[in-house]
Amino acid sequence: MSSKISKRKAAVLLATVLMVDDDDEQREVKKRKWCKKLLMDKKKYSHMNLLQVLQQEEPCDFKNYLRMDSDTYTSLMGLVCNKITKQDTIMRKAISAEERLVATLRYLAAGSSYEDLKFRTGISPQALSEIIPETCKAIYHALKNDYLKVPSTEAECKEVSNGFQNLWQFNNCLGAIDGKHINITKPANSGLYFYNYKGTYSVVLFAVVNANYEFIYVHTGTNGRVSDGGIWFQTSICKRLLAKKLNIPSPTKLPGTDD
Structure with missing residues (x-):
């Protein structure tokens, strides 16, 4: 039995390969977005703009939103800023310390899920799952000696x-x-x-x-x-x-x- 491929079989094989190749070229490739528009344009969609207005014009609503007044928030920001600030990279700008603290305070105030919080913060759930525990740890270390002290004398x-x-x-x-x-x-x-x-x-x-x-x-x-x-x-x-x-x-x- 000859080991050579017959001309007829070869023609069918080539036609099939060409059809598959042509189909792959014509098929529309669905590209995955590396980042959603909501997350890329945080300045436009996040609650930080709202908070600035509340802080300046509606102090009661600001306190209700973060469960603390503006002065307390500013003092806390000063205590944890250096601990939660990240460096920008050549790929993207880092999420600011203020955004990290506000997201954490809102999470603690409302008990929202990360998936729900992403719509207010413009930060992905994956990033929030790292930011919030890290910021909570920074708050704890900044405040524990003055505000959570067991009597020792x-x-x-x-x-x-x-x-x-x-x-x-x-x-x-x-x-x-x-x-x-x-x-x-x-x-x-x-x-x-x-x-x-x-x-x-x-x-x-x-x-x-x-x-x-x-x-x-x-x-x-x-x-x-x-x-x-x-x-x-x-x-x-x-x-x-x-x-x-x-x-x-x-x-x-x-x-x-x-x-």
């Missing part, structure tokens, strides 16, 4: 105790404790690990506040199945208390008692 403990005594007539109290379930989507392969008594999946925000409702200690991330008491024994403040490292003042008698 007898004088500081007495200051907290005096607050409860003067405002609430509750003596010898060093903090009010409570936990809040934050609902989450059940993580894969987690079983009932995050399942709580309310019938949802959650992690717990556990906090201690002073008499002015100000946080002095926060512990987050424990699976919702654990009780408040169980979480308390996992916290660093409890461990310091049991190790007698909190410098708590000596016991005193309650007013009007001999005990």
Whole structure:
């Protein structure tokens, strides 16, 4: 049997190849956009222009939008600006520190999804998923020493105790404790690990506040199945208390008692 291709078969093969090649050339190639117009023209479509108007003309609406007044926002911007500023590249201009902070504050204020927030900010969900956690971390490090401080001396403990005594007539109290379930989507392969008594999946925000409702200690991330008491024994403040490292003042008698 001859190994050569017959002229007839060769002609059919060539015709088929040419048709396929011709079809590929004529087929319209759908090109993917590297960036949507909404995201490329942030100055036109984002909420930054609106915020400038609110800041100048409608301070109450500005405060409602970001949950803080203009002066507080400006002070916060000064504290985190250097931590969240990025360099421009030859490919594109970096998202500004102001845009990053505003997107984060709006996310915290409204609880919007990244997909929803992209329409207000003009920033892609993928970028927001990096920007918001990074900015939250910068805010935490900028504020924690001044605004989230566990009393570490007898004088500081007495200051907290005096607050409860003067405002609430509750003596010898060093903090009010409570936990809040934050609902989450059940993580894969987690079983009932995050399942709580309310019938949802959650992690717990556990906090201690002073008499002015100000946080002095926060512990987050424990699976919702654990009780408040169980979480308390996992916290660093409890461990310091049991190790007698909190410098708590000596016991005193309650007013009007001999005990």
